[in-house]
Amino acid sequence: MNSRLNTDVLIIGSGIAGLFAALKISEYADVILVTKKDKDESNTNYAQGGIASVTSKYDSFENHIKDTIATGAGLCNEKMVRIMVEEGPQRVKDLIEIGTHFSKKDGEFDLALEGGHSVPRILHAKDLTGKEIETALIRKVNSIKNIEIMENTLAIDLITEHNVKKLKHSPLQSRNCWGSYVLDSYTRRVIKISAKVTILATGGLGQVYQHTTNPSIATGDGIAMAYRAGAKIANMEFIQFHPTSFYKKGNTNVSGISFLISEALRGFGGKLLTNNGKEFIHQYDERKELAPRDIVARAIDFELKKHGDQYVLLDVSHKRAEEIIDHFPNIYQYCLGEGIDITKEPIPVVPAAHYSCGGILVNEYSSASFRGLYACGEVSMTGVHGANRLASNSLLEAVVFANRAALDIERFLKESKFDFPDIPDWDDTGTLTSEEKILISHNFKALKTIMWDYVSIVRNNQQLERAAKRIDLIFQEVEDFYKRTKIFSELLELRNLITCAQVIVKSAIMRKESRGLHYTLDYPSMSNLAEDTVLQNTQL
């Protein structure tokens, strides 16, 4: 393979955001899409519940906007929420046109109800919505000639002025993005891809926590790359913990992936019980099981700590067995494999890191703070989620803002002149081939444990400061290793997770209040100042 490539648009990531953007952009420009594993490996592929959008006559845009803003705890950007909600139905139609099949009942969409939604609004494909969407998108993208997909190709760093010696000190506010260095994970060769436009669609960062519903690809690469390059990153303290993931006794795998027990199960009538069978959620919120995720996750966290238990129970066994199996075939099969028949007995569940509401700060066309750099999907911070994401709004956000990126990029390509500087090739002279896997796996585990113990559902100043110090030590050790070693995927991913952890902790320390997903014992109430936390690396 060539070690230098160029294209109009480079897209990094093959989840819903990257693939949808690729489809739209291929109508007017050439696309290279790189993805670090197989093309269907993404958070998207695991989404169960569905995609929220106004499609029923019993619903309205105003209702969906109201629910989103209420969940966002005073920090949603209303203009962005309106864009997402009002453009949503058209993007859902796009998904259907490329072959996505959403579940129907009596000829109408079988809309599900989830926590925080005032009416049933969630389009789903049984409990395998993400897989259905991802499969349809990949099928379509595969049929398009001017989209080249490079699998097992991991983006390392963005190419901006900071890679070009004589431009290194250009002001951050006038920087350009000219593509990315990427690593072929098999040959370990670094390829320089020059592009007029680069889109980061790298998804989330759940792997920074010990317990997460996110697959192993979710290592926050896009956020770390953008931060290192000096782009603005916002609201990283708002990590959503899904209240209910399957509790597996002795789950010791390094990735710590926990199987998600969808919100839809509570919408379907599932009851939360303590380990000894008592209902508890009514003590925390009158909406009970349908309260927003942060409230349910915190309630479970309190109950676990109060009783010293490892898990609580989620029970749907009072519903008809055929109905349970028909609605949740995936969850039913998974639990059965773990020895639990959910038609007869409750499921042991615990909270797990699920979604990053913060990310790369973008405008209403997904444009980030550098010329030629866009971000969409979970990696971005559009402002639609505020301090807490309403269930099933993330797939919607991804398609709406990927489409908007495509619209803006068409204009940008037409109106702009592209004058690429002499971009150096990747330079690894003086580095040695050493995999020292123990350094990677040890620090990976240590980082995840620190984040889980000190920076998860309930926080306080002392623990955040302690986490910051410990993460800095890990940072020094890994950075030193990075500088003298020929790079490989696990090293790059660990390095990115460390950067994300630092940014999360810094943002959490900056927020002197409890709001939405950020709950701290030192400032237990919400302040009157509803502001985003914006970080920018100026030491370049």
Ligand SMILES: Cc1cc2nc3c(=O)[nH]c(=O)nc-3n(C[C@H](O)[C@H](O)[C@H](O)COP(=O)(O)OP(=O)(O)OC[C@H]3O[C@@H](n4cnc5c(N)ncnc54)[C@H](O)[C@@H]3O)c2cc1C
């Ligand atoms: C278990 C689970 C259930 C969920 N259920 C729902 C739901 O029901 N409804 C909803 O709205 N949301 C749900 N979510 C959230 C939602 O799935 C994600 O927010 C959304 O799919 C993100 O899409 P994305 O395209 O931004 O990123 P992803 O789908 O995660 O795709 C990211 C892509 O980037 C690639 N990548 C990452 N780093 C690099 C790199 N350095 N170089 C190259 N490629 C890279 C990855 O390999 C992947 O292909 C769920 C999430 C999980 C984990």
